[in-house]
Amino acid sequence: xxxxxxxxxxxxxxxxxxxxxxxxxxxxxxxxxxxxxxxxxxxxxxxxxxxxxxxxxxxxxxxxxxxxxxxxxxxxxxxxxxxxxxxxxxxxxxxxxxxxxxxxxxxxxxxxxxxxxxxxxxxxxxxxxxxxxxxxxxxxxxxxxxxxxxxxxxxxxxx
Amino acid sequence: xxxxxxxxxxxxxxxxxxxxxxxxxxxxxxxxxxxxxxxxxxxxxxxxxxxxxxxxxxxxxxxxxxxxxxxxxxxxxxxxxxxxxxxxxxxxxxxxxxxxxxxxxxxxxxxxxxxxxxxxxxxxxxxxxxxxx
Numbered sequence: 566x567x568x569x570x571x572x573x574x575x576x577x578x579x580x581x582x583x584x585x586x587x588x589x590x591x592x593x594x595x596x597x598x599x600x601x602x603x604x605x606x607x608x609x610x611x612x613x614x615x616x617x618x619x620x621x622x623x624x625x626x627x628x629x630x631x632x633x634x635x636x637x638x639x640x641x642x643x644x645x646x647x648x649x650x651x652x653x654x655x656x657x658x659x660x661x662x663x664x665x666x667x668x669x670x671x672x673x674x675x676x677x678x679x680x681x682x683x684x685x686x687x688x689x690x691x692x693x694x695x696x697x698x699x700x701x702x703x704x705x706x707x708x709x710x711x712x713x714x715x716x717x718x719x720x721x722x723x724x
Numbered sequence: 725x726x727x728x729x730x731x732x733x734x735x736x737x738x739x740x741x742x743x744x745x746x747x748x749x750x751x752x753x754x755x756x757x758x759x760x761x762x763x764x765x766x767x768x769x770x771x772x773x774x775x776x777x778x779x780x781x782x783x784x785x786x787x788x789x790x791x792x793x794x795x796x797x798x799x800x801x802x803x804x805x806x807x808x809x810x811x812x813x814x815x816x817x818x819x820x821x822x823x824x825x826x827x828x829x830x831x832x833x834x835x836x837x838x839x840x841x842x843x844x845x846x847x848x849x850x851x852x853x854x855x856x857x
């Protein structure tokens with residue numbers, strides 16, 4: 566197998582680890598069933614719904630993992646994780662919740678891949694109806710679409 | 725006189741308020757008051773003020789400023805606090821991290837993500853109340 570084949574295998578193993586991480590994190594922390602309904606190659610790493618978060622991985626793995634979804638899903642997940650009613654959540658709770666989800670997705674993917682020395686950056690997050698965040702990258706991005714109760718969660722990976 | 729574990733408090737040191745809130749909720753469910761610190765320096769300050777009340781420290785690894793391992797070493801290097809059990813609570817699941825933290829004096833290691841039941845069981849175990857699986 567040539568170098569390109571090895572890289573492709575490694576990227577696919579990261580994608581598989583990420584899918585496991587999303588199901589594990591939401592299942593264990595939010596007690597929510599998550600189902601992958603579609604995955605697709607996309608042209609950019611764009612977080613374009615009302616909430617988004619991302620982390621960078623560096624070292625033995627180099628890339629980005631992010632999530633984006635409507636605010637309703639963030640409210641539901643943060644409420645379930647933190648045990649607070651949705652009407653008591655403040656914007657800071659939602660922001661921190663999205664950031665922590667990005668951190669957990671990235672951290673658990675790293676652990677699942679088991680590729681040695683990998684650093685996960687501190688997470689970034691945003692909440693806002695008019696916000697679109699995009700990172701230019703020369704690597705392809707893969708978008709995983711999960712069904713979470715009646716909501717949709719988009720998880721992106723670029724490696 | 726031995727310590728009364730029923731009156732001891734938990735101290736969670738984590739930069740995520742979501743995780744602090746989760747741990748506070750689990751601690752409250754078990755009957756413990758939970759003190760919260762959003763970074764290592766704040767956690768050590770709480771220990772300076774009331775270490776005699778703290779029965780368990782739950783410590784994140786990746787935080788701004790001091791990381792969890794540095795905080796753990798600071799706790800174990802101070803003879804006022806070194807008897808307090810420390811549980812690492814982190815996304816870092818590799819063997820190397822676990823070994824480093826156990827060598828530095830952590831008594832338990834809990835990876836995130838965790839279920840409420842897993843964390844409750846770990847806390848009870850660390851507080852000497854059984855509950856281990």
